[in-house]
Every structure is written in C-alpha cells, then in structure tokens.
Amino acid sequence: MPNERLHRLLCRFTDIRPDEAEQALQLFLYFFLTTFSIYIIKPIKESFLIDVTPAWWPYADFITAGLIGFVVAFNTRLLNRWPRRKYFSWATISFIVLIILFWCVFKTGAPDSPIPFTGTIIPWIQRSWPVPVFVFCFWSDIFIVMSVTHFWLAVNDVFNHRQAKRTISFFVTGGLLGGIIGSLSASRLAHTMGPENLLLIGPVVLLLILAIINHLYAGRKKLEKDISTETARMKPDYLESLRSIRKNKYLRILAGAIASAIIVGSLINTQFKIAVRQAIPTDEARTSFLASFFLAILLISAIFHLLSTGQILKNFGIRFGLLLAPSVLCLGTLAVFLFPAAGIIAWACFIRGSDKTFDNTISQSLRELLYIPIPPSIKYEAKIFIDMFVNKVAVGLGAALFWILYRISSFDRISSIEQIRQLGILIFCFAILSIILIWKIHAEYLATVKKDLSRKWQDPHKVLAENMDVDRARLIADTLQSREVSSTLYAMNLFHLIRKETLTPELKEFLTFREGEVKARSMDSLLDVAGEVFYPGIEETLAEKETETMVTEIMDLDVYRKAMEARFRAIIKDEAFTEIERMEAAKLIGFMKPTPIVIQCLDHLLRDSSLSVINYALSSAAMHRCAEHVSPIIALLENPMSRYEAQNALASYGPGIEDILRVQLQNEAYPLEVRSTIPDILARIGNQKAADILCVQLSCGNEELEADLVDSLYKIHSMHPKIHFKKKTxxxxxxxxxxxxxxxxxxxxxxxxxxxxxxxxxxxxxxxxxxxxxxxxxxxxxxxxxxxxxxxxxxxxxxxxxxxxxxxxxxxxxxxxxxxxxxxxxxxxxxxxxxxxxxxxxxxxxxxxxxxxxxxxxxxx
Amino acid sequence: MQITTQDRSGVAVLYVSGELSRLHVTGQTLHQAVKSQLEQGKRNILLNLGEVDFIDSFGVGEILASFTSTQNLGGKIKLARISRKLDFVFMVTGLKRVLDVFDNETSALQSFTRR
Structure with missing residues (x-):
C-alpha cells in the first residue's frame, strides 16, 4: 500500500505522520501477534498448572522470581553483543524450537499420554512429572516477559519520545486486540484441538513476528550500527545492570515505582482470589467465572483504551496518567472497609478489574514512555533488568508479603472479609508509596528530558545589562562628539564621566589618542577646534580627585549659584545665547542643585529649537527627575530625533510616573508611534505596577501595540524575575x-x-x-x-x-x-x-x- | 596670599600671589581687596592670577564674590593668566561663560577698551 494511502488510513486511528505510517503499522502488527501468542500460551500454562497439586502453586512464582536473574544476565549479554536484528531473530527462533519441544514433551511424555513410548528419554520425563510443567511455567513466564520487552525495545529503537507518545496508544490497541482474539481463539480451539496442540499455533505466529522484525530492521543499518556502538561500551554483566540502575537516580525511582505497582497488583490479585473462593465454591463455576471475568477485562480495557488513554495523555499529561491507577486503587482499597461482606465479590471484581484495566492500558503505555528519555547507553540493559528481574522479584515479594502475613497472624482463622481488609492495609501503604514515587519520577523525567537541551544563545537584555553600561556608552559618545563642539562641553562631559567613576585608564588613553587625531585634523587652525582652544592634558587634570572635590565645592557655593542663576535667567529671557552656550547650560544644570530657577531654565531648554540642546536638557532632566518636566519630556516623544533620549529620561524617573505613562498608553487619540514607546519605558521602570499596566493593555488586544507590549513584558520578566504576572491574562x-x-x-x-x-x-x-x-x-x-x-x-x-x-x-x-x-x-x-x-x-x-x-x-x- | 594693586590705564590690576585658599587667609581677602577698589570708584578690575600657586573652592568663591560685587555696581571684572587647572575647573562649572578670562594681561587690558 503506498505510504500516503496508508497514512490516510492510519490517521483515522492515531496521530501519525506520513513517514511514520509504515513502521507504525509494522509495530501494531508486531504487538498484536505478540499478545495473541501470549494469550494462547497463558491458558495452556494455567491449565497445566491447575492440573498439578494446589499446594505447589505459590512456588511457581518463587521459582520464576529466583531464576529470572540468570535469564536477565544471559539476555543482557546477548543484547549487548549482537546486533538488534540478529538478537531478536535468534530469540524468536529459539522460542519456536522450544514450543515445538514442549509440544513433543506434553504430547508424548505426559503420564496419561495415549502414544506408546520407547527409548530412555520419554520414560524419564514421565517419571519426573510434574517437573516438565514447572519448567514450562517458568519458560512461559520468560516468554511473556521477553516478548513484551522485545516489542518495547523495538519501539524505542524506531521512534523517539514525541513519536512514541503519539503512537503508543495505537500499539496498545493492537496488543489489546491481539489479547482478545488470542483468548477467544484459545477458548474455542482448546476443545477441538486440545491444549497441547494449541501450542502449535505459537510457532506460526512467531514466524510472522520474525518476518516483521526483519522487515522493521531492514534498511535500518545505520540505526543498528548506532545501537551497537552505544551498547558496545557497556560491560555485558548482570551485576553491571544492577549497578547502572543503582547509580542512576531516575532508574532507581523508576524501578521502585514499577515494583510498588506490581506488589499492589499482586496483593489485589490475592484479595480477588480470596473473594472468588469464598463467593464461588465449585471448580466449574469458578473456572467459567474467571474466564468470563478476564475476557470482560480485556474488552473493557480495549474500550477504555480507545476512548480514554489518548485523551487523558493529551489533555492531562503524563503525571496525571501515571497517578490515575494508584489513586483509584488507593481509594478503592479504602472502600473495602465500608463494603458489606455480602457484596465483597462485586468490590473485588471492581478493584481487580480496575487494576488490570489500567495495567493493560494507560499504565503500560506510560511505563514505556518513561524509558524513552534514558540515554541509549544504559536504556536497554536497564529496561530488560527492570521489566524482567524487578518485575518478577516484585511478584515474588508480593507473594512473600502474603506468606508472612499468613504465618505471623492468625490469618487462616479469620473471615474472608477480614483477610481482604488486612491485605487492604498493605495495599494502601504500597499504593501511597507508588504515588510518592510517581510524583518523584515525573520530576526526574522532566529533568532527564531537559538534560538534552541547552541554551543556544543568551537573553539579549541580560547580556546587555551584564556586559554593557548603555548610559556610559552614550556619555562617552557625547563626550567624543562634544570635543568637536566646545571644549567647555567636553570638560563637562569628561567631568560627568569622572563623577560616574567610569573614566577608566583605558578610556582616558582612548580619549587622549582621539585628541591627537582631532588635532591632526585641525592643524590648519592651530589647535583650534570649531573655534574653541583645545587643552592637552585636560583628562588627567580633571581625573584628579582634588579637582573633582574642588568642582563639587564650587557648585555648593551660594555665590556660584547666584552667578549661574543670573545666567539662567538671561537664557529664560531668550537673550541672544548661541546654541553651544545653551547646550553647555543644559549640561551644567544636570550637575546643579534643582533650585526653582534651575528647574525653570531646564523646562525652557526642554522646549528649545535645537535638538542638541534638547538632548542635553533631557539628560539633565533625567538626573533631576522633577515632576514639572514630565509633560515636556512626553511631548518630546513625538519627535523621532529626541524620542530615544526622552524615553531614557522618563525611564530614569523610575517608580511614580507609571500612572502618567498609563494614561498616555491608553489614550488612543495619542499618536501610535508615541504610545508604542511607553511600554519600553514601563519595562525599564520595571516594577509590579508597570507590569500590571502592560498586562492590562495586552488584554485589550490592541494589535498595533502587541509587539511592543510583549517585548516589554519579556524585558521586565528577564530583568526582574520576581515580578508576578496574572496567568489568565x-x-x-x-x-x-x-x-x-x-x-x-x-x-x-x-x-x-x-x-x-x-x-x-x-x-x-x-x-x-x-x-x-x-x-x-x-x-x-x-x-x-x-x-x-x-x-x-x-x-x-x-x-x-x-x-x-x-x-x-x-x-x-x-x-x-x-x-x-x-x-x-x-x-x-x-x-x-x-x-x-x-x-x-x-x-x-x-x-x-x-x-x-x-x-x-x-x-x- | 599677597595682593598688590596697580592702575593701568584706568583699570585696577590686582596681582595676586601665593595660595588663594581658606587655609591661607591672612589679613585682607581678595574680595575685600576688590571691594576696596570699588569703593575708590574703580569700575574696571583685572585680576592677574599668574603668580597664584594654588587655588581652592574658597578662592573661586572669592573671585565670584568679587564678580558679583563689581557687576552689581555696573563694573567689569576680568581674569588673566589663570592656571590650566583653574581654567578646566571654570569650564566644568560653566564659569568660563560667566567670567572673562584672558591668557595674558595685555589682551585683558585691551578688552576693557574694546566696545
């Protein structure tokens, strides 16, 4: 089927991209066939086990728990040494051979076998019965765990987190369908074929799986090479797997969360068995009830999965999905203390049904997702170790907890309902532990995802703030420019630099060097620059502390103030002062105390016809921050040539003028180019009130101001991270x-x-x-x-x-x-x-x- | 600090020497010397600061007080041969635009006659 058509078809069931369609279908079929074979093998195993004396039953779990470690070690060794395709293929082939072997054993070796036997092996098998059944039970446990683990390893190989997250529910659907069809087939064919012959369906299905594996990995040589390179570094050692998990916090918590969930499941299963045994005494009725119950669970799981798993993941995220099962089980377990004894079977069906439904659907999907961000170098060995060893040990631990409870208390002498309630306390404790571990693993999951991400560039606002003093840069530029205008203005700017403690030796050297350059250019006027005499050594002299003190003291003199005020009055009266003189006055005002005449003169200069005078006046206004100047400064925002300086001046006012700025921002009659400068000023004021004004304006939805508002909000947050922003707005x-x-x-x-x-x-x-x-x-x-x-x-x-x-x-x-x-x-x-x-x-x-x-x-x- | 006065073509030239600072006030201050000239009817005053070794803000205050007193009476006060440092200080404080400062006495004296 061409990819596009396949994509269109699969799109109806899952969120899938065109280039993923073929692999997704293969993985769907892979999981369908895997669970199909599992649900064929499982009833055969149960049937053979039930045939054995009941006293032996609990020990089947203990054998698996005890021996699984060796299988994991062997399996990890092969996984690390062989290419993935070879490993999966040989594992599948060995399953096929073993199934055929078991078929031969059960067909000919069983004590009631109708086939006459000869030779030495078959009589030995018959004599050692029921050992072959335990071997088969152990093998089928291994087969189930390994098949499922192999499938999820393949998903990890083929898809990344995002792809897996989108497609995982599709695969789980395949698994559920495989389980339903497998169980139905087993129940129908068991009567006609007999349980031993039913085993022969296994090899056929496994051959199909083998074909899918080879197709899936064909053409993925690069992937195989990558996986081999990553895994080749590992020591193929079972203890090494354990060490890897112990060293990695994420894996430790993951193993703990999975183990606690399995212990909860195991104890719930025991509760369920007690309830069923008490409610349904006869074997036939009990078997029939159990068969119907498990089929119902699969159907409910399929429906729940189709309707809810994807929606829950999409709408509520991983944490909610992970917490759903233990929370429901926790509350459900508490409910047992309220339930009357007569209705306990209904409660047991609910709690066991919930556990299995979650396990078949959302919990399984999410557990697999949690493996995806683990680095490939440890992912595969860790997954095998947790899925096989930790899983089975947890089942054994659940059985052991029950065994201990049975031994230390008079468990056999109390009623079934009391037994269930006592188990309920244990389940509640482990469910709570599970919730805590899930909470932790979610935090670790995010930390693991984040490890892959690094900042590619730094926040420009912070970079500027940390590495550059914009005000100083502007002052240096003004100083350089002023040197060509007037030596007095140059001296004032130099003094300003000194006052700000920014006339570094390097800058002094630079200014001196420039001085030479200017001199060279002005040779024709013999050190006369723009009509002003140029003074070598001015930088050194002004930089002396003594000079600075002297200037400050002079400015404090009453007589000085009076002398300068007389000059300012003359300027206010518009007497014939040159542009340079007005610039000098505007600059000087910035150093002076804000007396009424000084303020009045500054107000006058802010309305000057010369842009140079205005810019110096704005700089001085920024130093005095007088309320009287806010209006003329705002008016200067209209002029593009003075806008930047006016913005700086208003920003330097800091807290206190937010309301004036808000009115300007909200006034639609005001020119847009002026309104658009206000957000940046508010951002530079950078307080909560400024942020709130910007948020309110953003919520008005004014498209023309949107860019400025967003930039300014970002700037405020970047420079003042503690400012709070209303989430809804x-x-x-x-x-x-x-x-x-x-x-x-x-x-x-x-x-x-x-x-x-x-x-x-x-x-x-x-x-x-x-x-x-x-x-x-x-x-x-x-x-x-x-x-x-x-x-x-x-x-x-x-x-x-x-x-x-x-x-x-x-x-x-x-x-x-x-x-x-x-x-x-x-x-x-x-x-x-x-x-x-x-x-x-x-x-x-x-x-x-x-x-x-x-x-x-x-x-x- | 020592102050000697000479009349040059109707201009009272005050020759100041030594340190023009608050620590070296002995007897008459510069302002008092200027006021004395004003009281004698002199309206054109030139302060020759060429021999001043050191000047502090007190000294500048004296010059400014002299300037105010002279200005109030409609007179003119000019400065000659100030140190480079004082010149820079006058630039920074804007006094360069308020006070008339000359490199030498001759040009200062000529400026009184210019209209």
Whole structure:
C-alpha cells in the first residue's frame, strides 16, 4: 500500500505522520501477534498448572522470581553483543524450537499420554512429572516477559519520545486486540484441538513476528550500527545492570515505582482470589467465572483504551496518567472497609478489574514512555533488568508479603472479609508509596528530558545589562562628539564621566589618542577646534580627585549659584545665547542643585529649537527627575530625533510616573508611534505596577501595540524575575497571538492555491516565526522561563532530536489549552497536515477567546 | 596670599600671589581687596592670577564674590593668566561663560577698551 494511502488510513486511528505510517503499522502488527501468542500460551500454562497439586502453586512464582536473574544476565549479554536484528531473530527462533519441544514433551511424555513410548528419554520425563510443567511455567513466564520487552525495545529503537507518545496508544490497541482474539481463539480451539496442540499455533505466529522484525530492521543499518556502538561500551554483566540502575537516580525511582505497582497488583490479585473462593465454591463455576471475568477485562480495557488513554495523555499529561491507577486503587482499597461482606465479590471484581484495566492500558503505555528519555547507553540493559528481574522479584515479594502475613497472624482463622481488609492495609501503604514515587519520577523525567537541551544563545537584555553600561556608552559618545563642539562641553562631559567613576585608564588613553587625531585634523587652525582652544592634558587634570572635590565645592557655593542663576535667567529671557552656550547650560544644570530657577531654565531648554540642546536638557532632566518636566519630556516623544533620549529620561524617573505613562498608553487619540514607546519605558521602570499596566493593555488586544507590549513584558520578566504576572491574562494574550498565527497560516494556505501570487507572498513562515517568538516570550512570564527559552531555541534551531525533546518538555510544562492550540504550530508537520489541524481547532479557539472579555482600562482608572 | 594693586590705564590690576585658599587667609581677602577698589570708584578690575600657586573652592568663591560685587555696581571684572587647572575647573562649572578670562594681561587690558 503506498505510504500516503496508508497514512490516510492510519490517521483515522492515531496521530501519525506520513513517514511514520509504515513502521507504525509494522509495530501494531508486531504487538498484536505478540499478545495473541501470549494469550494462547497463558491458558495452556494455567491449565497445566491447575492440573498439578494446589499446594505447589505459590512456588511457581518463587521459582520464576529466583531464576529470572540468570535469564536477565544471559539476555543482557546477548543484547549487548549482537546486533538488534540478529538478537531478536535468534530469540524468536529459539522460542519456536522450544514450543515445538514442549509440544513433543506434553504430547508424548505426559503420564496419561495415549502414544506408546520407547527409548530412555520419554520414560524419564514421565517419571519426573510434574517437573516438565514447572519448567514450562517458568519458560512461559520468560516468554511473556521477553516478548513484551522485545516489542518495547523495538519501539524505542524506531521512534523517539514525541513519536512514541503519539503512537503508543495505537500499539496498545493492537496488543489489546491481539489479547482478545488470542483468548477467544484459545477458548474455542482448546476443545477441538486440545491444549497441547494449541501450542502449535505459537510457532506460526512467531514466524510472522520474525518476518516483521526483519522487515522493521531492514534498511535500518545505520540505526543498528548506532545501537551497537552505544551498547558496545557497556560491560555485558548482570551485576553491571544492577549497578547502572543503582547509580542512576531516575532508574532507581523508576524501578521502585514499577515494583510498588506490581506488589499492589499482586496483593489485589490475592484479595480477588480470596473473594472468588469464598463467593464461588465449585471448580466449574469458578473456572467459567474467571474466564468470563478476564475476557470482560480485556474488552473493557480495549474500550477504555480507545476512548480514554489518548485523551487523558493529551489533555492531562503524563503525571496525571501515571497517578490515575494508584489513586483509584488507593481509594478503592479504602472502600473495602465500608463494603458489606455480602457484596465483597462485586468490590473485588471492581478493584481487580480496575487494576488490570489500567495495567493493560494507560499504565503500560506510560511505563514505556518513561524509558524513552534514558540515554541509549544504559536504556536497554536497564529496561530488560527492570521489566524482567524487578518485575518478577516484585511478584515474588508480593507473594512473600502474603506468606508472612499468613504465618505471623492468625490469618487462616479469620473471615474472608477480614483477610481482604488486612491485605487492604498493605495495599494502601504500597499504593501511597507508588504515588510518592510517581510524583518523584515525573520530576526526574522532566529533568532527564531537559538534560538534552541547552541554551543556544543568551537573553539579549541580560547580556546587555551584564556586559554593557548603555548610559556610559552614550556619555562617552557625547563626550567624543562634544570635543568637536566646545571644549567647555567636553570638560563637562569628561567631568560627568569622572563623577560616574567610569573614566577608566583605558578610556582616558582612548580619549587622549582621539585628541591627537582631532588635532591632526585641525592643524590648519592651530589647535583650534570649531573655534574653541583645545587643552592637552585636560583628562588627567580633571581625573584628579582634588579637582573633582574642588568642582563639587564650587557648585555648593551660594555665590556660584547666584552667578549661574543670573545666567539662567538671561537664557529664560531668550537673550541672544548661541546654541553651544545653551547646550553647555543644559549640561551644567544636570550637575546643579534643582533650585526653582534651575528647574525653570531646564523646562525652557526642554522646549528649545535645537535638538542638541534638547538632548542635553533631557539628560539633565533625567538626573533631576522633577515632576514639572514630565509633560515636556512626553511631548518630546513625538519627535523621532529626541524620542530615544526622552524615553531614557522618563525611564530614569523610575517608580511614580507609571500612572502618567498609563494614561498616555491608553489614550488612543495619542499618536501610535508615541504610545508604542511607553511600554519600553514601563519595562525599564520595571516594577509590579508597570507590569500590571502592560498586562492590562495586552488584554485589550490592541494589535498595533502587541509587539511592543510583549517585548516589554519579556524585558521586565528577564530583568526582574520576581515580578508576578496574572496567568489568565497572559494565557489569553498567548491564545490571541496563537489565533493570529492561525490566520497567517490559513490565509497563506489560501494564497498558495492562487497561481497569481509569488511564493514569497504566500509563504507565511517569516511572519509566523515572529509570532511564535512572541508567544514564547509571553510563556516565559508564567512558566519556568529557562525551560521555555530552551524549548524555543531548540525547536527553532536545534536538531530533530532536540526539537522533539523540547516539545516533550513543553507538553509536561504548559497548560492544557496552550498545549492544545500551540502544538500544531510548533510541531514538525507537513504544511497540509498543519492546515488540517488548524482548521479543526480554529472554531474551538475562537469560542475560547470569545469567553475572554477585554478589560479596557482595568483597575487603574 | 599677597595682593598688590596697580592702575593701568584706568583699570585696577590686582596681582595676586601665593595660595588663594581658606587655609591661607591672612589679613585682607581678595574680595575685600576688590571691594576696596570699588569703593575708590574703580569700575574696571583685572585680576592677574599668574603668580597664584594654588587655588581652592574658597578662592573661586572669592573671585565670584568679587564678580558679583563689581557687576552689581555696573563694573567689569576680568581674569588673566589663570592656571590650566583653574581654567578646566571654570569650564566644568560653566564659569568660563560667566567670567572673562584672558591668557595674558595685555589682551585683558585691551578688552576693557574694546566696545
């Protein structure tokens, strides 16, 4: 079937990409056939075991728990030494051979075998009966665990976390269907074929699995090579596996969580057996009940899985999915203390049914997902060790706990309901332990996912703030420029640099060097620069502490103030002062005390006709921060030439002018280019009030100011991480931008259909890129910003693997709505597929946004 | 600090020498010397600071006080031969634009006659 058609078909069942369709189908069939064979083998095993004396039954679990370690060691050794394809193939072939061998043993060696026997081997088998049954039970346990483990190893090899997360429920569906059809086939064919002959279905199914394995790994030589290289470094040792798990915190918690869940399951199973034995005394009725119960569980599991697993994972995430089973079991176990003895079988069916249903569906899927972020160098040996050894040891531990309870208390003398309740206390304790470990593993899971992600570039605001003093740079530029204007202005700027303690020896040397350059250029005027005499050595002289003190003391003199005020009065009266003199006055005011005349003169200079004078006046206004100057400064925002200085001046006012700025920001009658400068000023003020004003304005949905608002909010958060942002407001802002991005895509897609438009017009990517950046900037305000920044950087510029890890991180960090509507924009999807997703979601997003009423002016008015 | 006064073409030239600072006030201050000239009816005053070894903010205050007193009476006070450092200080404080400062006495004296 061509890939495209297959993709269209599979799309109906799962969220799948075209290039994944073939492998997903192969893995679906692989798991279907695996569980089909398991559910053929399982009833045969149970049937043979039941035939043996009941006193031997518990020991079957102990044998498996005791010997599984050796199998794990052997299996790990092979896995590490052989290429994956060879390992899987030989394991499958050996299963086929062993099944045929067991068929021969059961067919000819059983004491009641109708076939006459000769030779020495068969009489020996008959004499040692029921040992062959225990061997078969042990082997079937190994077969079940290994088959399932092999399947999940193949999933780990073929898909990464994101792919696995999307497709895992599809595979589990295959497994459930295989289980249902396998059980039905076993129950139907057992009567006609007999249990021994039923074994022969196994080799046929395993041959099909062998074909799938070879097809799956064919053409994946690179993958095999990678896996071999990664695993070749490991010491193929069983103890090494144990050490690897002990060394790795994530694996330790994972093993603990899985073990506690299995112990809970094992104890629930015991409770169930007690309830069934008490409620249904006869063997036939009990067997019939159990058969129906297990089939019902499989059917319920299939329905639950199809309807809920994907939805739960998609809407509530991994943690909720993992916690669901132990929480339900915890509450269900407590309910046993309220249930009357007569209804205990109903309760037991519920609790056992819940355990098995979760185990077959969501718990299984999620357990497998938890292995995916583990580094390949330890993943495979750890998985085999946990799935086979830890799993079986936990079953043995469950049995041992029951055995201890049975021995130390008068368990056999109390009623069934009391027995169930006593077990319930144990189950409750282990379920709580399971919840704690799941909580921990989720945190570790995120930490493991994050390990793959690194920052590709630093926050520009922080880089600037940490590495560059913008004010100093501007002052140096002014100083250099002023040297060509007036030596007095140059001296004042130099003094300003000295006062700010920024006239470093390097800068002094640089200024001196420039001085020579200027001199050279001005040779014709003999050290006369723009009409001013140039003074060599001025930098050294002014840099002396003594000079600085002297200047400060002079400025404190009353007589000095009076002398300068007389000059300022003259300036206010518009007497004929040159532009340079007004510039010097504007600069000087910045050093002086703000007396009424000084303030008045500054106000006058802020309205000067010369831009140079205005810029110096703005710089002085920034130093005095007088309320009287706010209005003329705001007016200067209108002039593009003075806008930057005016922004700086207003920002230097700091807290206290937010309300004035808010009014300007919200006043739609005000020119847009002026309003758009306000967010940056608020960001530089950088307090809670400024952030709240920006948030309120963002919620108004003004598209023209959106970029400035987002940039400023990001800047505030970046510089002041402790400022709090209202989650709902920011979420709504994010969704609003998401909606606009949808529009870009959808209109871009429509344009693409039009042959008249060039590609560049219809390609929405450049604009989309900017919108996506804006979305992520806003997300940093309400979610862990480092995670969000890393995710953004790796999605936009990382490798495919890192982009997937980023998506996985976001999937676990972001809120439900944001995930739902944002992911189709950032996932790696073909354009058509993306458009399809967006069209499906756009209506819901519109409804979500309609619910948000814009708060125009909010509580600040 | 020592101050000697000479009349040069109607301009009272005050020759200041030594240290013009608060620690070296002995007897008459610069401002008092200027006021004395003003009281004698002199309206054009030149402060020749060429022999001043050191000047502090007190000294600058004296110069400014002299400037205010002269200005109040409609007179003119000019400075000649100030040190480079004082020149820089006048630049920074904006006094270079308030006070008339000359490199030498001759040009300072000529400036009084210029209209």
């Amino acid at each position: 920011i979420e709504n802002g994010v969704l609003s931008i998401v909606r606009k991005t949808y529009n870009l895509y959808l209109s871009g897609a429509e344009n693409k259909l039009s042959p008249d438009l060039p590609d560049s017009v219809s390609d929405p990517n450049p604009a989309v890129g900017i919108m996506i950046k804006r979305i992520f900037d806003l997300l940093t305000l309400i979610y862990p910003s480092d995670d969000i920044v890393k995710a953004y950087q790796n999605i936009t510029q990382g490798t495919h693997k890192k982009a997937d890890a980023s998506l996985e991180l976001l999937d676990n960090v972001l809120g439900r709505d944001i995930r739902l509507y944002l992911f189709p924009l950032i996932e790696d999807l073909p354009l058509e597929e993306r458009i399809r997703h967006l069209k499906r979601l756009v209506k819901g997003l519109d409804q979500r946004l309609v619910m948000v009423k814009p708060r125009v002016v909010g509580r600040f008015v």
